[in-house]
Amino acid sequence: MLVLLFALICLAAAQPMQRNQLPKFPFLNQVGFAAQQEFQNIFSTRDLTRPQFEERIMRWAEKYNVKVRKQLFFP
Numbered sequence: 001m002l003v004l005l006f007a008l009i010c011l012a013a014a015q016p017m018q019r020n021q022l023p024k025f026p027f028l029n030q031v032g033f034a035a036q037q038e039f040q041n042i043f044s045t046r047d048l049t050r051p052q053f054e055e056r057i058m059r060w061a062e063k064y065n066v067k068v069r070k071q072l073f074f075p
Contacts, residue, residue, distance in 0.1 A: 035064045
């Protein structure tokens with residue numbers, strides 16, 4: 001019985017991680033699918049410099065009227 005309980009706990013804890021899955025950002029729940037896709041494109045572009053990334057994220061936030069805390073991206 002204990003082994004079965006342990007197995008169930010392990011199965012519940014093991015959740016498949018999708019590739020290219022973004023970290024959870026609460027403000028993405030406030031925008032539509034197109035805005036989410038645009039955000040994902042910005043977030044997953046690897047060849048941006050930090051200033052370019054910051055500028056694109058802030059322009060995206062302004063475009064979709066989203067309040068983004070800079071601390072989420074720019075420590």
